[in-house]
Amino acid sequence: MANSELLFTPFEQISERIRSRQLSPVTLVRACLDQIEALNPKVNAFLTVTGEQALRQAREAGREIQAGRYLGPLHGIPYAPKDLIATRGILTTNGSRVHADWIPDYDAAVTERLHRAGAILIGKLNLLEFAMGSGQRGLRGPARNPWDLAYSPSGSSSGSGAALAAGMTPLTIGSDTGGSIRGPAKSCGVVGLKPTLGLVSRHGATTLSWTLDHVGPMARTVAGVAAMLHAMAGYDERDPGSAPGEVPNYSRSLSGDIRGVRIGVPSEHFFTNVEPETGAALRRALDTLQGLGARLVDIRVQHAALASTASSVILSSESACFHEQRLKNSAALLDPLVRERLEAGRFQSAVDYIKALRIRTLLMQEMERLFTACDILMLPAGNPPPKLEDEIVETDAPRNPPLPARPDTFNLANVTGIPALCLPCGFTAGPPVLPIGIQFCARAFDEPTLFRVAHAYESANRWYTRIPPLAA
Amino acid sequence: MPTTRRRMLPAMGLAAIAPAQMQESSLTPQALHGAAQLRGEPLAADRLRVLQPVLDRRRAQLKPLRDFVVGDAISPIAVPKRRGR
Numbered sequence A: 001m002a003n004s005e006l007l008f009t010p011f012e013q014i015s016e017r018i019r020s021r022q023l024s025p026v027t028l029v030r031a032c033l034d035q036i037e038a039l040n041p042k043v044n045a046f047l048t049v050t051g052e053q054a055l056r057q058a059r060e061a062g063r064e065i066q067a068g069r070y071l072g073p074l075h076g077i078p079y080a081p082k083d084l085i086a087t088r089g090i091l092t093t094n095g096s097r098v099h100a101d102w103i104p105d106y107d108a109a110v111t112e113r114l115h116r117a118g119a120i121l122i123g124k125l126n127l128l129e130f131a132m133g134s135g136q137r138g139l140r141g142p143a144r145n146p147w148d149l150a151y152s153p154s155g156s157s158s159g160s161g162a163a164l165a166a167g168m169t170p171l172t173i174g175s176d177t178g179g180s181i182r183g184p185a186k187s188c189g190v191v192g193l194k195p196t197l198g199l200v201s202r203h204g205a206t207t208l209s210w211t212l213d214h215v216g217p218m219a220r221t222v223a224g225v226a227a228m229l230h231a232m233a234g235y236d237e238r239d240p241g242s243a244p245g246e247v248p249n250y251s252r253s254l255s256g257d258i259r260g261v262r263i264g265v266p267s268e269h270f271f272t273n274v275e276p277e278t279g280a281a282l283r284r285a286l287d288t289l290q291g292l293g294a295r296l297v298d299i300r301v302q303h304a305a306l307a308s309t310a311s312s313v314i315l316s317s318e319s320a321c322f323h324e325q326r327l328k329n330s331a332a333l334l335d336p337l338v339r340e341r342l343e344a345g346r347f348q349s350a351v352d353y354i355k356a357l358r359i360r361t362l363l364m365q366e367m368e369r370l371f372t373a374c375d376i377l378m379l380p381a382g383n384p385p386p387k388l389e390d391e392i393v394e395t396d397a398p399r400n401p402p403l404p405a406r407p408d409t410f411n412l413a414n415v416t417g418i419p420a421l422c423l424p425c426g427f428t429a430g431p432p433v434l435p436i437g438i439q440f441c442a443r444a445f446d447e448p449t450l451f452r453v454a455h456a457y458e459s460a461n462r463w464y465t466r467i468p469p470l471a472a
Numbered sequence B: 001m002p003t004t005r006r007r008m009l010p011a012m013g014l015a016a017i018a019p020a021q022m023q024e025s026s027l028t029p030q031a032l033h034g035a036a037q038l039r040g041e042p043l044a045a046d047r048l049r050v051l052q053p054v055l056d057r058r059r060a061q062l063k064p065l066r067d068f069v070v071g072d073a074i075s076p077i078a079v080p081k082r083r084g085r
Helices: A003-007 A011-019 A025-043 A051-066 A109-116 A158-165 A182-188 A222-232 A276-291 A306-322 A324-333 A336-345 A350-373 A411-416 A447-461 B005-015 B029-038 B045-067
Strands: A046-049 A078-081 A123-125 A171-176 A191-194 A214-219 A262-266 A295-299 A376-380 A420-427 A435-442
Touching: A003 A025, A011 A025, A011 A222, A025 A046, A025 A051, A025 A078, A046 A158, A078 A109, A078 A158, A109 A171, A109 A222, A123 A158, A158 A171, A158 A182, A158 A214, A171 A191, A171 A222, A182 A191, A182 A420, A182 A435, A191 A222, A191 A447, A214 A222, A222 A420, A222 A447, A262 A276, A262 A350, A276 A295, A276 A376, A276 A420, A276 A435, A276 A447, A295 A350, A306 A324, A306 A336, A306 A350, A306 A411, A306 B045, A324 A336, A336 B045, A350 A411, A350 B045, A376 A447, A420 A447, A435 A447, B029 B045
Parallel strands: A078 A123, A078 A171, A262 A295, A262 A376
Antiparallel strands: A046 A123, A171 A214, A191 A214, A191 A420, A376 A435, A420 A435
């Protein structure tokens, strides 16, 4: 099998081939390493490649599987986390010159759990500095979008989206404080999940905001994300925000049957500033879902516009507090935008911060009400990505002319903690041909319904079969 | 520079306790200087010049949050609930 065919085979088929011993983990890891070697100089998705260690682990996984000690669907499959996820003995830079040499002596909870499930770490992925920078002055410059290298993969999990789209690895981990998993998933034409707050431990993931941070899985198909979440989720006493409770086998949700599922479509706010081509793709997606038996319900999210303001205040205050010492001691090493945001955060008032938290409570109550009227909330995932040069900004000061207004699509899920998943729903006519994304949200901890709907939609359209020309 | 009451008031405009007319005017570097001094962290003039337009913009963005009235029963502490709990 040619490398490109193997690298773009859906996760579920790769996993089955490894389980049935038709494919060795060593062959898969070698193919990924070859792809990284060929494309990373252009895409800049990987900051560190752990090739020798990955091959060693692949040989071990092959031996274990041959001996009948198969650990499950992730066994022998390579993955790569965003480089703010701590990896024991491996450089973890946070995309920053401040941490250019940091080698943690511990693993993050998610890497521990993926190792336990037999997944193989193949490297660490590029990001916006500390998940909040411009991408320009970070450690090694910005990642690029494999669909067109002049375009942004979006951030802050830029490498996590770009690496998947380029076929460098079948699985990645991102983090999402205001859309940083879902934005790159949308822009790179892959699948990304921001899980329910508390479902996945954040231990060992560098903080941006304790209230808004989520760590989540990314893959080229919904099945890959579901299998990863099953391994990553679960209570962890080291994360004070971790939620107790059973972790279901999410892969069992992928039935394809969505008859009777109520999909809420908001009548206002979220579609403002959505470009016509994206709007048309979203309408076609709704038609598909209706054709599969889902029922569309008009809904209204009360106080929706307050989510982004509350999010901005919480993020600004908490990040300024978390990075207090770095700002004091290493300001000159920071991306100018990171420095500016941290300095500005120190002017945030406590009253505004606590009010933002109270608005968050109100919005959480609103989500409980909303999800009695529908099972899934459909939202845009933003517009197709801008050119990289247009996205890189060095200041939040007003611009003349101003940056194009964007739809407000991601903050609601971060502020309320509900799960939200983005996947492709088409491509622009081009040139350039770029992915268009759709977002589904569900009630807290209802990832099974989210996966069921996303998988049914994905199976009906199979957008994942399209491959960036660069990577084919 | 010692912080005087005249400098303090505009500076504290950032903390939402300025008079209503302050909301409409632009922040001045002097006001930010006063606010930074109140925190005990004076900022260099070049940093104040960088931050002034950023904070001015942020102040405008904060208006919907400040104008919104939250009921007394709403606490700042909440976690997502599992269904049926």
